[in-house]
Amino acid sequence: MVAVVAGVAFELVLAFTPLLDGIPWLLAGVVRLLGIIVVTAVLVRAQITQQRELRARIAARDAKVTRDAALQELAQRLLEATGEEAVHDATLRATQTLAGADHVALFMADAKTGELRLAASLGFQNGAPAQDALAGYAFLMRRTIQVDDVAHETRFAISPSLRERGVQSGIAVPVAVRQEPVGVLAAYYQSARQFDERESGTLGTIAQQTALALEKAHLYSELQDSLQRLQESQAQLIQAEKLKALGTLLSGMAHELNNPLSTIQLSVQLMKRAAGLPDALRRRMDAMEEECDRASRIIRDLLVFARRKPPERRPTDVNEVIRTALALQAPDLDASKIRVGTDLVELPPIMADGHQLQQVLLNLFTNATHAMKEDLGRGALIVRSMRRGGEIIVQVEDDGPGIPVEHLGRIFDPFFTTKGAGEGTGLGLSLSIGIIEAHGGRMAADNIASRGARFTLRLPIGAEGATASATPPANLPAGGRRARVLVVDHEERLRSILTEVLGSLGHQVEQAPNGAVAKEKLGSFRYDLVMLDLRLPDIGGTEVWQWLLQHDSALASRVVFMTGEPMSGPTQGFLADTGRPVLTKPLTIDRVRAVVDEVMSATG
Numbered sequence: 237m238v239a240v241v242a243g244v245a246f247e248l249v250l251a252f253t254p255l256l257d258g259i260p261w262l263l264a265g266v267v268r269l270l271g272i273i274v275v276t277a278v279l280v281r282a283q284i285t286q287q288r289e290l291r292a293r294i295a296a297r298d299a300k301v302t303r304d305a306a307l308q309e310l311a312q313r314l315l316e317a318t319g320e321e322a323v324h325d326a327t328l329r330a331t332q333t334l335a336g337a338d339h340v341a342l343f344m345a346d347a348k349t350g351e352l353r354l355a356a357s358l359g360f361q362n363g364a365p366a367q368d369a370l371a372g373y374a375f376l377m378r379r380t381i382q383v384d385d386v387a388h389e390t391r392f393a394i395s396p397s398l399r400e401r402g403v404q405s406g407i408a409v410p411v412a413v414r415q416e417p418v419g420v421l422a423a424y425y426q427s428a429r430q431f432d433e434r435e436s437g438t439l440g441t442i443a444q445q446t447a448l449a450l451e452k453a454h455l456y457s458e459l460q461d462s463l464q465r466l467q468e469s470q471a472q473l474i475q476a477e478k479l480k481a482l483g484t485l486l487s488g489m490a491h492e493l494n495n496p497l498s499t500i501q502l503s504v505q506l507m508k509r510a511a512g513l514p515d516a517l518r519r520r521m522d523a524m525e526e527e528c529d530r531a532s533r534i535i536r537d538l539l540v541f542a543r544r545k546p547p548e549r550r551p552t553d554v555n556e557v558i559r560t561a562l563a564l565q566a567p568d569l570d571a572s573k574i575r576v577g578t579d580l581v582e583l584p585p586i587m588a589d590g591h592q593l594q595q596v597l598l599n600l601f602t603n604a605t606h607a608m609k610e611d612l613g614r615g616a617l618i619v620r621s622m623r624r625g626g627e628i629i630v631q632v633e634d635d636g637p638g639i640p641v642e643h644l645g646r647i648f649d650p651f652f653t654t655k656g657a658g659e660g661t662g663l664g665l666s667l668s669i670g671i672i673e674a675h676g677g678r679m680a681a682d683n684i685a686s687r688g689a690r691f692t693l694r695l696p697i698g699a700e701g702a703t704a705s706a707t708p709p710a711n712l713p714a715g716g717r718r719a720r721v722l723v724v725d726h727e728e729r730l731r732s733i734l735t736e737v738l739g740s741l742g743h744q745v746e747q748a749p750n751g752a753v754a755k756e757k758l759g760s761f762r763y764d765l766v767m768l769d770l771r772l773p774d775i776g777g778t779e780v781w782q783w784l785l786q787h788d789s790a791l792a793s794r795v796v797f798m799t800g801e802p803m804s805g806p807t808q809g810f811l812a813d814t815g816r817p818v819l820t821k822p823l824t825i826d827r828v829r830a831v832v833d834e835v836m837s838a839t840g
Contacts, residue, residue: 320450562619
């Protein structure tokens, strides 16, 4: 431009030379003009260059600020993320924004096989490819790999799936944890381009933050799992302590209840032997005896719940137990118009107490009926059985209102109930879980996603058989010789009625209210048989036995122990060592006669 201006000025000078008075003056003016023009042009060009550089620096600074802000925001989101999905989403969105990519994908290595698999993607219309050679090559080489134009790539074969999606260039950065690659972050473009250090550096920073966030998410997941296991263990310990405390209470209650039950039952049986009883009176006595049996069964069930008495196991068909329980519950289910469905698969028999398992199912069916009573005619009860590994699983589902979330952690607690006053004791589910755990199994409750509650029972298939009952069978031979019997029990009424029963069987009976009196009588008189209660107010029946073993071993072989409470491990061991029969309370005339005849027949 300066040359053009100078040329034009020179032509003007030549054209107007005749008009000028002096050449020197003209030339000097032209030179000054040209100098001004040149200097002006140089200054303008320099200013334009400076402005361009300033704008470039400002743009670069703004881009850096934007990039840093985006990276800082990404770091904050990754810091707050507690799951892998949240980490994946934050990483992909930040990569697409900062790298200006058309498509982004995150591949993670399988922990077992080491193969890269697509974990998450963004921007692909037809879905990202499950595998990619670009990402695989970056993972193998453990460094950033750039492809400026897929048409000229010779290091590895570009995946056809990328070509089908119009990808022309891409960059892949390894995601490494403690210098070990665990995945690859890849950005793809639908036009060829050259990547600079800024882009690879940005992706490297994102990949590093992603690796740290994924490790944190993994540790958080492990921590949550450990915390859940700890909470479950804590809940089990709390439940065990509650059961232990309740078991101690029930153990004492069993002793105190079985003694009066023995008195009532023996009294009723003695009265029923009288001739000429009116039929109405005999029916009442039959009802009393049945209720005594019922009370006795309730006490035994409570002891099972307290895990003081092992279940009486025998080969049991769980499906048959389910069918029997449903048949027993059918009248209530029909009255409530509840539909019943079953999905029972063929199962192997297990060693279990079928009666106790039936109690568990009846309790669950009763609870389900109560939960659905408001939806008359719309309720449904579903019972399933299945086998998984070494366990048999039984599920009982209902479509009632479900269990309130705040109650899920307490429904197995003793005496906890959501029923109204007089409708429940709060012991049903506690008894049930006690029975299942006594079988070596587990019991759990949860809510179904749609509507209703589900109880799951898990029972081991390979459970051991039950120990034999210490109570002699009732059909032992009768008709033994008459004997002189000493009855040792601290309950006066029970001693009296037992004395009357033995007397009615033809035996001569004396009584002792405690261990001290028993030792005194045993040292002064001869007896053919001793009926000895294990629990005495002064010295226990075990000590009386030890004393008798030292002073009259022959009579020690004719001792019958009695107990009204559950036997602990040491007590069971002691009885096993003595080899003597045991009468568990409440007593019946037939059982008393059978064991006395057995002992007397064995000793001649």
